[in-house]
Amino acid sequence: MKNIKFSPEGKLTFYFSFILGTLLLVVFLLTKSDWVFVTGFYYVLIAVVINVIIFFHELIFFLSNISDHKAHGNSALLILLNIPISIIYFRVVFNYLIYNFKLTNMKTHHYIFLTTILFVIVFYDQNMGLNLGIIGIIYSLLTLYRTPKANRTKTFFFLFVTSILSSFAFAWYGDFPSFLAVVSSYLLLSYRSKNRRLKILFLIPVFVINCVTAIFRFFSFDEWLPKRNVSGLWQKTLAFVLIPLILISVFFAVYSAGSDHFANLFTNVELDINFWQLFAMTILGFFIAFNYWNFAVEKFIYKNNRILDNDFKEKEIIQKSTYSFLDLDAERMSGVISFFALNILLIFFIITYNYEQFYEVVKTPVRLSEETHERVNAVIMSIVMAILVIMFYFKSNFNFDPKAGLMKIFVKIWIFLNAVLVISAMVKNTEYIINYGFTYKRLGVYAFLILSLIGLITTFIKIQMKKRNAFLFNTMAWYVYGVILVCSYINWGGIITSENMKRKDFALNYHKTAINFSEKQLLKYAEEKNDNQLKAEILNLERVKFQKNEKFLSKVLYYQNIK
Numbered sequence: 189m190k191n192i193k194f195s196p197e198g199k200l201t202f203y204f205s206f207i208l209g210t211l212l213l214v215v216f217l218l219t220k221s222d223w224v225f226v227t228g229f230y231y232v233l234i235a236v237v238i239n240v241i242i243f244f245h246e247l248i249f250f251l252s253n254i255s256d257h258k259a260h261g262n263s264a265l266l267i268l269l270n271i272p273i274s275i276i277y278f279r280v281v282f283n284y285l286i287y288n289f290k291l292t293n294m295k296t297h298h299y300i301f302l303t304t305i306l307f308v309i310v311f312y313d314q315n316m317g318l319n320l321g322i323i324g325i326i327y328s329l330l331t332l333y334r335t336p337k338a339n340r341t342k343t344f345f346f347l348f349v350t351s352i353l354s355s356f357a358f359a360w361y362g363d364f365p366s367f368l369a370v371v372s373s374y375l376l377l378s379y380r381s382k383n384r385r386l387k388i389l390f391l392i393p394v395f396v397i398n399c400v401t402a403i404f405r406f407f408s409f410d411e412w413l414p415k416r417n418v419s420g421l422w423q424k425t426l427a428f429v430l431i432p433l434i435l436i437s438v439f440f441a442v443y444s445a446g447s448d449h450f451a452n453l454f455t456n457v458e459l460d461i462n463f464w465q466l467f468a469m470t471i472l473g474f475f476i477a478f479n480y481w482n483f484a485v486e487k488f489i490y491k492n493n494r495i496l497d498n499d500f501k502e503k504e505i506i507q508k509s510t511y512s513f514l515d516l517d518a519e520r521m522s523g524v525i526s527f528f529a530l531n532i533l534l535i536f537f538i539i540t541y542n543y544e545q546f547y548e549v550v551k552t553p554v555r556l557s558e559e560t561h562e563r564v565n566a567v568i569m570s571i572v573m574a575i576l577v578i579m580f581y582f583k584s585n586f587n588f589d590p591k592a593g594l595m596k597i598f599v600k601i602w603i604f605l606n607a608v609l610v611i612s613a614m615v616k617n618t619e620y621i622i623n624y625g626f627t628y629k630r631l632g633v634y635a636f637l638i639l640s641l642i643g644l645i646t647t648f649i650k651i652q653m654k655k656r657n658a659f660l661f662n663t664m665a666w667y668v669y670g671v672i673l674v675c676s677y678i679n680w681g682g683i684i685t686s687e688n689m690k691r692k693d694f695a696l697n698y699h700k701t702a703i704n705f706s707e708k709q710l711l712k713y714a715e716e717k718n719d720n721q722l723k724a725e726i727l728n729l730e731r732v733k734f735q736k737n738e739k740f741l742s743k744v745l746y747y748q749n750i751k
Contacts, residue, residue, distance in 0.1 A: 201242045202266045205235045234306075236329070240322050241310075244359070245740060296412045299330060299481040300474065307473030312466060315742035316367075321359025322741075324370055327480065328352050328377065334481075335381040344384070347377040350673055357676045362744035363704060369676035372669060378480050387496035387658075388665050390489050398483040402475060405484065412482045498659040500587070516585065520592055523581045527598035530577075534605045538612065541567075545616045560620055564633050567613045571640040574606050575647050579657045587654040596651060603648050610641045625691055626684040628703075635671055642667050679746075685709040700726070707732060707750050727751075 212228040215221075306326060310319035328351045335344065354369040379391050386394075398405075405411065541563065578599055586592040617633045646663050649655070685699045685706035696713075699706050707726055714723040726732070727750070735747035 296482050300477045303477040304473040308469045310741055312469050317362050317742040317744050318359045319741040321355040324355030331377055331381050339384045341384050344380050351377045360745045366676040369672050386493055398479050496658040498655050523595045531602050538609055542612050564613050568636055568640055583657050603644050607644050610637050625688045679705050681705040682709055689713050
């Protein structure tokens with residue numbers, strides 16, 4: 189250990205966190221005090237924030253110059269040792285609390301106030317960057333701690349992991365896809381932690397309703413503040429400190445507005461605090477925390493949850509016509525004729541579609557690009573319409589109709605032909621990329637076509653397994669979430685640049701200005717070409733210089749090890 193060097197900040201953070209955490213644990217085990225438990229819990233959360241900040245600080249210094257900053261790398265590893273130590277301490281405390289039925293000491297208002305304070309700490313006077321990743325990790329850990337064991341399903345743990353990964357992705361990239369991944373992951377995590385049976389499609393209406401009604405729910409204090417008397421210490425703090433401080437602040441503002449002489453008494457007192465920003469951060473942090481920890485699900489949503497069930501109920505398996513003017517036999521024959529005709533039509537469309545794509549005279553790149561996107565849009569639209577038609581005929585009766593066998597065969601053939609159409613579009617997009625290189629749009633075409641193919645496969649499963657139409661929406665919602673995660677976790681800009689660098693017609697200026705997170709690949713390209721001027725241009729790009737000069741909590745980690 190004597191030969192291993194650590195930075196002063198890393199060593200101090202580790203020892204202070206370890207010693208104070210151990211001391212609080214020992215005091216709690218000796219006194220069994222609720223107050224010590226709550227104090228220790230708040231300490232652990234604040235220590236987590238500080239440890240995470242110092243960890244990333246050490247990691248950034250280490251990555252910026254690995255050979256000269258080994259001490260910072262050692263310190264980052266040292267700080268990571270606090271994770272298993274904290275888990276052991278939590279386990280000891282949890283076992284005691286469960287045994288003594290005191291695990292409910294941490295109430296909703298504790299989580300709200302605590303995460304509001306942490307939000308203000310990491311976001312005050314900062315841009316969005318590393319701080320969002322840190323606060324996201326804290327929300328994940330708190331949600332894991334707070335969620336009842338009955339709700340800790342496989343889906344919950346999957347969302348817990350994706351929430352952590354999404355937070356790291358935003359800390360690394362800080363772009364819109366990773367932000368979207370963070371927001372969707374934490375909405376799903378909070379939603380699933382309280383309701384393991386509610387369908388995912390109710391997520392958006394639940395949180396929209398909660399955001400709209402937040403102001404009214406805030407004043408329903410009995411719903412989220414403790415109904416019993418608080419401890420003497422908290423009573424004294426509230427009575428002797430918080431309430432007088434709030435009253436003094438309010439009347440100070442009123443008196444200052446009414447008297448210039450009164451306001452001038454304090455002109456020489458300078459505090460480097462932006463009170464408006466602090467107030468705004470507090471309100472925003474409280475709004476997020478309040479809706480995250482204290483969201484409510486309206487009764488009408490619980491009552492309508494069965495609408496989105498995947499399977500039919502016995503009372504729904506009744507052979508009856510959809511419309512009064514069309515009996516069941518006529519409706520069945522209508523489906524057979526329609527799907528037979530649609531199959532014939534689709535076969536001719538596939539032939540003409542592929543002829544136009546692969547055999548017509550080669551057009552200019554611009555015209556080819558326009559036609560390719562138009563055709564792909566037409567394919568996606570036709571897939572969506574095809575699925576809607578199938579959903580119309582197989583919404584209930586014909587799933588269980590013994591006479592609907594022929595119609596099911598035609599439907600499955602139609603699904604297969606639509607899949608062939610999607611694959612044809614993929615092949616053309618691949619040829620397009622081979623000839624003209626990668627772009628975001630061309631990769632996006634793959635994403636939409638893959639989702640279309642998944643939709644067709646899900647539709648086939650619905651027909652085969654006799655599922656309700658809601659099965660399609662419930663399943664596809666998870667696949668859309670998966671696409672968001674894939675878009676945020678992978679550096680697609682780096683892949684585009686890396687692949688296009690192999691081409692003779694590599695457009696350097698395009699990749700410098702229009703492709704995100706391509707700097708490392710461009711620096712590699714500059715080294716291969718021995719182009720020092722290009723290397724200097726990349727290092728002096730506005731976005732690189734801006735991120736290098738950002739405050740620590742506002743940094744995007746990707747740009748910190750570009751050199």
